[in-house]
Amino acid sequence: MQKPCLLSCFLFLFFFLVPQLSFSCPPDQRQSLLEFKNLLTQTIKNHSTTAITLEGLKTWRPNSDCCKWQLVRCNTRSLQVIELNLNSLVPSGSVSSSLLRPVLRISSLATLDVSSNFIQGEIPGDGFVNLTRLVSLDMSRNSFNGSIPPQLFSLKTLERLDLSMNAIGGTLSGEIKELKNLHELILAENIIEGEIPPEIGSLTELRKLSLKNNKFSGPIPLSLSKLTKLEAIDLQNNSISFEIPDGIGSLVNLSTLSLSRNNLSGGIPSSVQKLTNLKTLELENNHGLSGKIPTWLFSLEKLKILRLGGNKLQWNKNGSVSPLSKLTHLSLRSCGLEGTIPDWLKNQTSLLFLELSMNRLEGSFPKWLADLKIGTIIMSDNRLSGSLPPSLFQTFNLSVLSLSRNNFSGQIPDTIGGLSAVMVLMLSENNFSGPVPKTITNAYRLLLLDLSKNKLSGEFPRFSPSSLLAVLDISSNEFSGDVPASFGLFTIMLSMSQNNFTGEFPQDFKSFPFLIHLDLHDNRISGSIPSGLSPSLEVLSLRNNSIKGSIPEDISNLTSLKVLDLSDNELDGSLPSSLGNLTGMMVSPTSNSSAFSFMLNFGIEIHDLAVNWKNSKQGLANRNLYLYTLLDLSKNKLRGDLPASLGNLRSLKLLNLSYNDISGLIPQSFGGLEKIEVLDLSHNNLAGEIPKTLSNLSELNTLGLSNNKLTGPIPESSQLDRLNDPNIYANNSKLCGMQIQVPCYNATQREPPEEEEEEEALFSWKAAVIGCPCGFLMAVVIMYVVGYFSRPPPPRRSLKNREGFKKMKASSP
Numbered sequence: 018m019q020k021p022c023l024l025s026c027f028l029f030l031f032f033f034l035v036p037q038l039s040f041s042c043p044p045d046q047r048q049s050l051l052e053f054k055n056l057l058t059q060t061i062k063n064h065s066t067t068a069i070t071l072e073g074l075k076t077w078r079p080n081s082d083c084c085k086w087q088l089v090r091c092n093t094r095s096l097q098v099i100e101l102n103l104n105s106l107v108p109s110g111s112v113s114s115s116l117l118r119p120v121l122r123i124s125s126l127a128t129l130d131v132s133s134n135f136i137q138g139e140i141p142g143d144g145f146v147n148l149t150r151l152v153s154l155d156m157s158r159n160s161f162n163g164s165i166p167p168q169l170f171s172l173k174t175l176e177r178l179d180l181s182m183n184a185i186g187g188t189l190s191g192e193i194k195e196l197k198n199l200h201e202l203i204l205a206e207n208i209i210e211g212e213i214p215p216e217i218g219s220l221t222e223l224r225k226l227s228l229k230n231n232k233f234s235g236p237i238p239l240s241l242s243k244l245t246k247l248e249a250i251d252l253q254n255n256s257i258s259f260e261i262p263d264g265i266g267s268l269v270n271l272s273t274l275s276l277s278r279n280n281l282s283g284g285i286p287s288s289v290q291k292l293t294n295l296k297t298l299e300l301e302n303n304h305g306l307s308g309k310i311p312t313w314l315f316s317l318e319k320l321k322i323l324r325l326g327g328n329k330l331q332w333n334k335n336g337s338v339s340p341l342s343k344l345t346h347l348s349l350r351s352c353g354l355e356g357t358i359p360d361w362l363k364n365q366t367s368l369l370f371l372e373l374s375m376n377r378l379e380g381s382f383p384k385w386l387a388d389l390k391i392g393t394i395i396m397s398d399n400r401l402s403g404s405l406p407p408s409l410f411q412t413f414n415l416s417v418l419s420l421s422r423n424n425f426s427g428q429i430p431d432t433i434g435g436l437s438a439v440m441v442l443m444l445s446e447n448n449f450s451g452p453v454p455k456t457i458t459n460a461y462r463l464l465l466l467d468l469s470k471n472k473l474s475g476e477f478p479r480f481s482p483s484s485l486l487a488v489l490d491i492s493s494n495e496f497s498g499d500v501p502a503s504f505g506l507f508t509i510m511l512s513m514s515q516n517n518f519t520g521e522f523p524q525d526f527k528s529f530p531f532l533i534h535l536d537l538h539d540n541r542i543s544g545s546i547p548s549g550l551s552p553s554l555e556v557l558s559l560r561n562n563s564i565k566g567s568i569p570e571d572i573s574n575l576t577s578l579k580v581l582d583l584s585d586n587e588l589d590g591s592l593p594s595s596l597g598n599l600t601g602m603m604v605s606p607t608s609n610s611s612a613f614s615f616m617l618n619f620g621i622e623i624h625d626l627a628v629n630w631k632n633s634k635q636g637l638a639n640r641n642l643y644l645y646t647l648l649d650l651s652k653n654k655l656r657g658d659l660p661a662s663l664g665n666l667r668s669l670k671l672l673n674l675s676y677n678d679i680s681g682l683i684p685q686s687f688g689g690l691e692k693i694e695v696l697d698l699s700h701n702n703l704a705g706e707i708p709k710t711l712s713n714l715s716e717l718n719t720l721g722l723s724n725n726k727l728t729g730p731i732p733e734s735s736q737l738d739r740l741n742d743p744n745i746y747a748n749n750s751k752l753c754g755m756q757i758q759v760p761c762y763n764a765t766q767r768e769p770p771e772e773e774e775e776e777e778a779l780f781s782w783k784a785a786v787i788g789c790p791c792g793f794l795m796a797v798v799i800m801y802v803v804g805y806f807s808r809p810p811p812p813r814r815s816l817k818n819r820e821g822f823k824k825m826k827a828s829s830p
């Protein structure tokens with residue numbers, strides 16, 4: 018009986034004494050960690066003025082056991098560091114990737130997490146060669162760039178690799194096949210391009226594959242169907258082409274298949290039926306996906322999220338659906354749905370999100386649908402009619418409702434005030450009539466209200482100063498009474514044009530410090546323009562009202578103003594020379610400077626702003642308003658001289674002062690209006706010669722000088738020579754020039770003008786900006802709004818998303 022005794026003695030020694038003998042982590046590992054801490058502290062100190070203590074590294078002190086430090090975990094036997102959780106250490110700024118080098122010397126590491134640390138630069142690939150025991154590597158949410166270093170592919174023990182949300186480029190190499198133990202491969206939100214290597218089929222342990230928001234192209238590799246352990250495939254927002262491989266049906270454990278926003282074609286393979294574990298199927302916005310929407314999709318019992326909108330997929334009119342799934346999200350946007358709202362939705366009692374926009378649905382809004390208590394309902398661009406069931410508004414759930422561009426009619430129910438959760442409410446372009454119930458002001462979460470283009474009448478309700486309403490469009494209705502001026506402090510946009518509002522221009526508009534857009538054109542508003550409007554104003558349109566008095570001298574305090582349209586009023590007095598100090602009209606437009614980015618950020622877009630452009634009414638798409646700089650003071654009773662300072666407004670595209678009583682000379686300085694395309698000074702009392710400097714206006718294509726008292730030669734330039742319609746110059750005193758075929762006594766002959774280039778320059782601007790098909794935009798917008806509200810973006814990516822959104826919209830027709 019000696020052997021067992023010996024053995025237990027030995028075990029006792031091993032487990033209880035040995036650790037106490039060498040109670041500290043290896044000194045070289047401690048040293049490496051301290052070095053890392055030092056480097057990090059140095060860098061942060063160098064970058065910031067205020068002292069930032071790295072709270073998490075407080076316990077990292079020399080001469081202590083690094084196994085007892087926070088964020089560090091050691092193997093209990095070998096006492097070597099095996100886990101480092103260094104995520105979210107750096108509060109802001111940026112640190113260099115070389116910072117990681119000391120850490121990478123710890124070859125015993127199994128888990129390394131350095132996510133969310135503002136690390137920039139390339140991944141120090143050579144540092145990884147000794148990490149032969151690494152199982153999990155998380156470097157996500159940093160600013161790593163360059164490509165994926167090949168050394169990573171030799172980490173044979175790796176089970177989880179997360180490099181998402183960086184700026185990693187290059188391609189994904191076939192060497193990835195070396196990582197045979199990989200369970201999760203997450204490369205989302207980088208800029209990796211090229212094809213998905215077929216070698217990915219060797220990663221037989223893979224359960225999760227996310228390559229979303231990259232630039233992968235080419236086909237989905239057939240080899241993917243060998244990865245039968247896959248549970249999630251997220252390839253959305255790439256440029257992946259060709260058909261969805263039929264082999265996808267062999268991935269029996271697949272619960273998420275996200276292929277939205279690619280270039281896929283063909284139909285939904287019938288093998289998808291075999292994916293009985295499928296919970297999420299997202300195929301939106303693949304313009305090439307076509308064919309019938311198979312009704313068996315609704316027999317996938319576990320399916321919760323189904324997004325098929327924005328394809329060429331067509332609803333199977335003959336197929337009957339009796340869903341076995343209980344969906345939470347359903348998008349069938351532009352899927353050719355016809356007839357009434359399908360009543361198989363009746364037992365989809367878990368729906369949170371329903372999008373049926375851009376179909377040919379008709380009939381009324383069914384009461385049973387209202388009673389489903391859905392959070393987001395988007396059914397714009399259909400042919401739905403009748404009145405809205407009052408119960409639609411008696412719900413705590415509804416946060417987004419868009420029914421724009423249908424044929425709904427009747428009154429907006431009183432119950433609308435019950436919408437305690439509603440944030441976005443869009444009912445524009447219907448036939449709603451009658452007053453807007455006062456109770457609407459009880460919907461205290463309301464951010465955006467679009468009721469434009471209906472037949473609503475009566476006075477518009479007063480919102481309280483604590484209201485959150487930021488964007489309001491009630492244009493093109495029949496509202497009357499005093500101009501509403503009672504809104505919340507956070508009001509950004511008020512579009513109330515084309516109504517029957519009366520009363521004086523309210524002083525209250527001064528109390529909205531964030532107001533960017535104020536459009537009141539085509540009403541019957543009187544009074545005068547007050548001083549002290551918000552300096553954040555970018556657009557002010559009061560066209561076609563009865564505004565009197567003069568333009569206030571301190572209008573130049575509105576330094577962001579880019580569109581000022583006061584035409585067709587009764588303004589008198591002289592043009593203040595401070596107009597020439599409107600800095601917003603001097604700087605060249607930049608997409609980001611515009612405070613409109615707020616709205617773009619929220620994906621909010623309201624109807625085009627109507628202005629007079631080249632003698633016809635044009636809608637300027639709000640998303641592009643930052644490109645415009647317009648000053649229209651035409652059809653007033655303005656007197657006096659033209660201030661020379663107007664020539665400072667370098668980025669002005671339109672200057673219309675026609676139909677006033679302006680006298681004196683055209684200032685030489687007008688030659689400085691280098692971006693001007695439309696210059697209309699007609700129907701005034703201007704005298705003297707046309708300044709020669711106007712020949713500098715190389716983008717000018719619409720000119721009005723008629724009905725003045727101008728004399729002398731019309732200046733010549735390749736641009737001006739082309740403006741030879743006699744109406745431009747009619748009814749002046751003694752103008753001469755080749756444009757009107759009146760020879761000047763001492764005019765010198767010029768060479769014929771060159772044609773093409775200027776014309777093109779004009780065209781590109783015009784085509785890009787004017788007359789966007791509103792419906793499509795709105796749909797895009799709503800998707801975005803909804804996307805925003807249903808899944809909040811991770812905080813650090815918001816900028817990137819916003820740019821993407823702009824890009825997406827810029828590419829729309």
Ligand SMILES: *[C@@H]1O[C@H](CO)[C@@H](O)[C@H](O)[C@H]1NC(C)=O
Pocket residue numbers: 056059060063
């Ligand atoms: C911080 O600044 C000091 C002196 O300016 C410099 O010597 C040191 O290398 C810098 N450290 C880092 C990590 O940038």
Ligand SMILES: *[C@@H]1O[C@H](CO)[C@@H](O)[C@H](O)[C@H]1NC(C)=O
Pocket residue numbers: 121122143144145146147
């Ligand atoms: C890897 O280990 C070898 C041998 O111990 C050593 O010479 C080399 O410097 C290590 N490389 C890195 C990057 O730590």
Ligand SMILES: *[C@@H]1O[C@H](CO)[C@@H](O)[C@H](O)[C@H]1NC(C)=O
Pocket residue numbers: 137138139162163164
């Ligand atoms: C990566 O970023 C660093 C620092 O921002 C920069 O100096 C370097 O040129 C970038 N490398 C690549 C390949 O873009």
Ligand SMILES: *[C@@H]1O[C@H](CO)[C@@H](O)[C@H](O)[C@H]1NC(C)=O
Pocket residue numbers: 207208230231232254817818819820821822
């Ligand atoms: C698509 O990916 C790009 C990066 O490639 C990103 O900027 C954009 O925001 C993404 N779009 C969406 C809708 O997620």
Ligand SMILES: *[C@@H]1O[C@H](CO)[C@@H](O)[C@H](O)[C@H]1NC(C)=O
Pocket residue numbers: 245246247269270
């Ligand atoms: C699917 O998942 C189940 C449960 O997690 C597992 O038992 C089964 O082995 C998996 N199937 C495959 C092919 O990996």
Ligand SMILES: *[C@@H]1O[C@H](CO)[C@@H](O)[C@H](O)[C@H]1NC(C)=O
Pocket residue numbers: 234256258259280282305
């Ligand atoms: C989309 O896919 C088609 C083939 O289906 C291909 O011809 C086309 O080039 C692809 N477009 C893009 C932008 O990748």
Ligand SMILES: *[C@@H]1O[C@H](CO)[C@@H](O)[C@H](O)[C@H]1NC(C)=O
Pocket residue numbers: 335
């Ligand atoms: C639908 O069914 C009708 C008769 O039941 C048939 O005539 C028609 O061709 C079918 N349409 C489609 C698209 O299958």
Ligand SMILES: *[C@@H]1O[C@H](CO)[C@@H](O)[C@H](O)[C@H]1NC(C)=O
Pocket residue numbers: 339340341342343364
């Ligand atoms: C929905 O109703 C259909 C019959 O219309 C029925 O076959 C199906 O089981 C129901 N589904 C759910 C999820 O209740």
Ligand SMILES: *[C@@H]1O[C@H](CO)[C@@H](O)[C@H](O)[C@H]1NC(C)=O
Pocket residue numbers: 495497517
């Ligand atoms: C505007 O209101 C006046 C009376 O205040 C009324 O006579 C007129 O018809 C209204 N116009 C419209 C377009 O509703």
Ligand SMILES: *[C@@H]1O[C@H](CO)[C@@H](O)[C@H](O)[C@H]1NC(C)=O
Pocket residue numbers: 548549550571574
């Ligand atoms: C306009 O700006 C000037 C100086 O920038 C300031 O003194 C004046 O009070 C401002 N006017 C109004 C009405 O805010």
Ligand SMILES: *[C@@H]1O[C@H](CO)[C@@H](O)[C@H](O)[C@H]1NC(C)=O
Pocket residue numbers: 573594595596598
């Ligand atoms: C315009 O601005 C300049 C410089 O800021 C200032 O000197 C001038 O008085 C201003 N002119 C008017 C008319 O406000």
Ligand SMILES: *[C@@H]1O[C@H](CO)[C@@H](O)[C@H](O)[C@H]1NC(C)=O
Pocket residue numbers: 729730761762763
């Ligand atoms: C001809 O030119 C002279 C000087 O160049 C000028 O004074 C005169 O007014 C011009 N005559 C006409 C008719 O333009």
